[in-house]
Amino acid sequence: MSYDKNSDIQIKEEIIKKAICHYVALIDPKLLPEPIFNMLSKYINPNFIDDKTLLTNERIKGCVDWDKLDKLKLMRLIIRDKYVLERIDLNKHTFSLKELIPIFIVHPDLIEFFEIDYDTLTAIDAIKLLEINKAFLEKIDLEKYTYTKNEIIKILESFYNSPEILEKINFDSLDHFAIRTLIMKSGERYVHKLDLQKLKSLDWVDILKKRPEMLKHCNLSVFTTGDCFLLVRLVEILPELDYLIEENKDKISALGWEKLIIMDAEKYLKHCNIESLSKKNWESIIVMRPGLTNLMNRYIL
Numbered sequence: 001m002s003y004d005k006n007s008d009i010q011i012k013e014e015i016i017k018k019a020i021c022h023y024v025a026l027i028d029p030k031l032l033p034e035p036i037f038n039m040l041s042k043y044i045n046p047n048f049i050d051d052k053t054l055l056t057n058e059r060i061k062g063c064v065d066w067d068k069l070d071k072l073k074l075m076r077l078i079i080r081d082k083y084v085l086e087r088i089d090l091n092k093h094t095f096s097l098k099e100l101i102p103i104f105i106v107h108p109d110l111i112e113f114f115e116i117d118y119d120t121l122t123a124i125d126a127i128k129l130l131e132i133n134k135a136f137l138e139k140i141d142l143e144k145y146t147y148t149k150n151e152i153i154k155i156l157e158s159f160y161n162s163p164e165i166l167e168k169i170n171f172d173s174l175d176h177f178a179i180r181t182l183i184m185k186s187g188e189r190y191v192h193k194l195d196l197q198k199l200k201s202l203d204w205v206d207i208l209k210k211r212p213e214m215l216k217h218c219n220l221s222v223f224t225t226g227d228c229f230l231l232v233r234l235v236e237i238l239p240e241l242d243y244l245i246e247e248n249k250d251k252i253s254a255l256g257w258e259k260l261i262i263m264d265a266e267k268y269l270k271h272c273n274i275e276s277l278s279k280k281n282w283e284s285i286i287v288m289r290p291g292l293t294n295l296m297n298r299y300i301l
Contacts (some may be wrong), residue, residue: 019250027150044060044064045068051076051077055077055080064239067089082109102116104132111132120137123148124154127151127154129156139166142165154175155180156185160182161185171190171195172195179203183214188213196218199222224244224247227251227253231251231252232256232260256282257272257273265291
């Protein structure tokens with residue numbers, strides 16, 4: 001490979017020029033006469049100037065070409081000071097909505113500053129814009145979208161307290177997880193619109209743990225099928241439902257009895273078929289209830 005001396009010299013000259021211009025940009029104005037600064041300022045590359053200096057040094061702010069800024073640096077500066085927009089020609093820059101979202105989060109008033117094609121928004125972009133400013137519901141047709149499960153959950157978590165937005169959602173399409181999410185967020189507010197029959201016993205456990213007042217809407221029969229282990233968890237949350245244990249004692253597994261005895265031995269031992277408890281069950285019980293050691297020894301050799 002041949003060595004190009006002229007090319008090497010040009011590279012070094014460019015590096016030196018950038019270094020000199022960067023130095024000129026940051027030098028104390030008292031040390032550099034204004035005429036010389038003005039002559040050299042046209043060579044200053046704003047991308048080599050730190051953000052704080054660009055935003056606070058009035059001499060530099062007034063002389064650099066802001067349109068030469070890299071997109072990421074420009075966006076970062078706009079987030080820090082929205083008046084940077086007054087120094088650029090927007091026609092020379094192209095921003096995607098994804099790039100603008102961080103700016104809008106900090107400066108929601110700038111949404112009107114940019115031209116946004118609301119008809120081409122993706123579902124998630126529409127949701128993000130509404131999170132920034134609900135007033136944009138007038139420009140966004142939420143009903144036209146088919147949402148993924150994750151997008152539905154995002155809407156419910158973000159707008160559970162905004163009926164004007166949730167009214168755009170088809171409640172009949174919500175699955176058990178979405179219904180659970182909405183109830184845990186909003187309580188009874190939308191219950192009359194929800195198909196509670198979709199909820200499973202595990203959904204109700206999570207709901208009642210956070211919102212015990214929802215018990216009146218729960219069909220308790222969902223807890224009395226199978227081995228009734230989740231019935232045990234329900235009674236842990238709402239001890240007043242302990243009558244369900246006696247009514248369904250033949251359906252409760254050894255693990256379920258283990259949990260109940262740990263919770264209240266005096267109450268539940270009289271309902272339990274003690275012989276169904278294994279050595280492993282007893283070992284777990286005794287860790288929490290050492291006073292039952294003698295009883296264990298009667299059943300475990």
